[in-house]
Amino acid sequence: SQKIEQNSEALNIQEGKTATLTCNYTNYSPAYLQWYRQDPGRGPVFLLLIRENEKEKRKERLKVTFDTTLKQSLFHITASQPADSATYLCASRRDSSYKLIFGSGTRLLVRP
Amino acid sequence: GAVVSQHPSWVICKSGTSVKIECRSLDFQATTMFWYRQFPKQSLMLMATSNEGSKATYEQGVEKDKFLINHASLTLSTLTVTSAHPEDSSFYICSATRGLAGNNEQFFGPGTRLTVL
Helix, strand or coil: CCEEEECCCCEEEECCCCEEEEEEEECCCCCEEEEEEECCCCCCEEEEEEECCCCEEEECCEEEEEECCCCEEEEEECCCCHHHCEEEEEEEECCCCCCEEECCCEEEEEEC | CCCEEEECCEEEECCCCCEEEEEEECCCCEEEEEEEEECCCCCEEEEEEEECCCCCEECCCCCCCCEEEEEEECCEEEEEECCCCHHHCEEEEEEEEECCCCCCCCEECCCEEEEEC
16 A cells, blocks of 8 residues: 655754655655644644655755655755754655645754 | 634543534635544544535545534535544544645644543
8 A cells, every 4th residue: 555654753953954854655656745844733734845757846944855766755954943843744645636645754853 | 825724723522422623714715625633643644535515535444424524615614523432532634725626735724632531
């Protein structure tokens, strides 16, 4: 079955460093991947979408890559700030439908 | 634009009672709305897809008679958890797409924390 996997261990980094989060997918080839931010007790907030024919996409301090060979997307936050601390979710369309499947998310902690 | 609200933000109820959760798109018409459930430290799991004016489509394993969904207008969908039990305690989140369901972006509500005693 189609799966999206993210590292369940929290990522703990120092303020100012670059955070890199990983999303791996198996058993399918998504046309795109999405990244969301979720704060405790809140719904996800859309950040970026990258299509399979795009290698990289940027938005301010955020950068997402899509490697169809490795079946992986990397999500980078440069010059990280404590306010970036949250859980980041990777999601993709499920098979050919419009439904989304989500990874379990990776919690990012940025220390001041 | 593209704001989705949910009401209530949290609810505590006794076992056996029913709880209704509302999902509204505030500044756009949502042809399709989705209902998710999220347990602590787990992924969002899709429960059902709701289209305005038609019956909801439920995911495998989700009881349609227990989780009643009504999408009465282009801006409102409701989820009613009937005869709630402690195992129904979870974080319920709705989302909506603007226009056709095939659009890539879903706009999520802030979620509703349900606790069943």
